[in-house]
Amino acid sequence: MKPFLADPFDSDSLHEECGVFGVIGVADAASFVALGLHALQHRGQEAGGIYAHDPEQGFNGAHRFGYVRDNFTKAEVISTLPGPLAIGHVRYSTAGTKANTAIRDVQPFFGEFAMGGCAIAHNGNITNATALRRELIERGSIFQSSSDSECIIHLMARSIQRNLAERLKDALRRVEGAFSVIAMTRTKLIGVRDPLGVRPLVLGRVGDDGYALASETCALDIIGAEFVREIEPGEMVVISPGKVESSRPFAPAGSRFCIFEHVYFSRPDSIIGGRSVYETRRQIGVELAREAPIEADLVCAVPDSGTPAAIGYAQESGIPFGMGIIRNQYMGRTFIEPTDQIRNMGVRLKLNVNRALIQGKRVVLVDDSVVRGTTSRKIKDMILDAGAAEVHFRIASPPTAWPCFYGVDTPDRGKLLAAQMTPAEMRDWIGVDSLAFVSLDGLYRAAGEAGGRKNDCPQYCDACFSGDYPVAPSDQIERGFQMLEGSETAHAAE
Structure with missing residues (x-):
């Protein structure tokens, strides 16, 4: 089978890498998982997988x-995946070779142990995977994929613990980086978050005795599950029908949840930390309007992720909001094989300007981020071609100047525009009348932290903006990556 094509017109965006979902205690669990994964499709559109267990037919994937x-x-x-227990995964590539993705790299992964089988699905990225993989291969492990997540299965195989939950604890204590893991044995559904809680994981109740684990609350909504709570940083839950057992396998650490989940990755109808993602994004727009006001006639969103912030900007500034850019909702990611001529059309295949609304106006464009800046330039050209008098960009995140090593598909630092230019230089390179980013403190305030960022102990992981990595990216440092001089993690790595 030919690998599913990544969107050739979407190379200037940040991508979350995975979504995970699991359910226990329901008939036809795989059908529930398929619905949950559908709700999490925004977290990974390259491939997906489901594993289920049936007492008579065993594991099937x-x-x-x-x-x-x-x-x-x-x-x-779905008929090949019977049983009351199932887990699933949707993905983009992180570790492994993206251009040559093979079906063997698609999760969940499965291992057969002396005490029975176990399937796992992992959201995040293991920052010491290269060292672990080298060690495991030298000791006789035979890897079947290029994924960093497979290390977990091999570490479990080498544990001497007597049950699979304890073996998973053993394995994850060796792992560095970010992970929200869902696993299933013949009778249990297991969920674990890393000690810093970088990636999300939530617990829901299904019917009388069923439970679900998911990356986001929107996936619970689609199956009619009741949201119970977030799995806490460093927590493991072992679930059987009607019962949830909690433990703390790791040394205590302060939470450093990924703040970009608030900005872009999570669906706006999800709830994070008791707070609506939509409301946080709207509030980012409010902060932007306070920090970077401008005289203009119209506020427009770069759809869809910029829409809540654009609404907030318009409400706070008093400038009317309008749908100046319309997204083609029906352009699938496979579309057509992109010839050079088609590729040069770029964002015009996905976005079209509402010319009648834009013409003659001073336009404020609100977008979620600037990565390479190429898409921003193309959108600016489209707005000017439609007759706009002025174009002002407002960005609902601080400048993205550092790569993420915790499960986000970020380009090398040399390809990040904010790592090479000042905001003024970026404005001139994109070719807009003005360009402003929300401040890091403003982003924290929008996320509910009234005092802004606590620089001595940040409340979130914001490494892509600040260069302050909460976990030293061991593999990248080994390859020569230079961390921000003076950062706490850089000193620890030394």
């Missing part, structure tokens, strides 16, 4: 390239 709707809504697939 299916892995496919492409959308959940195209693969796991078919009766001939």
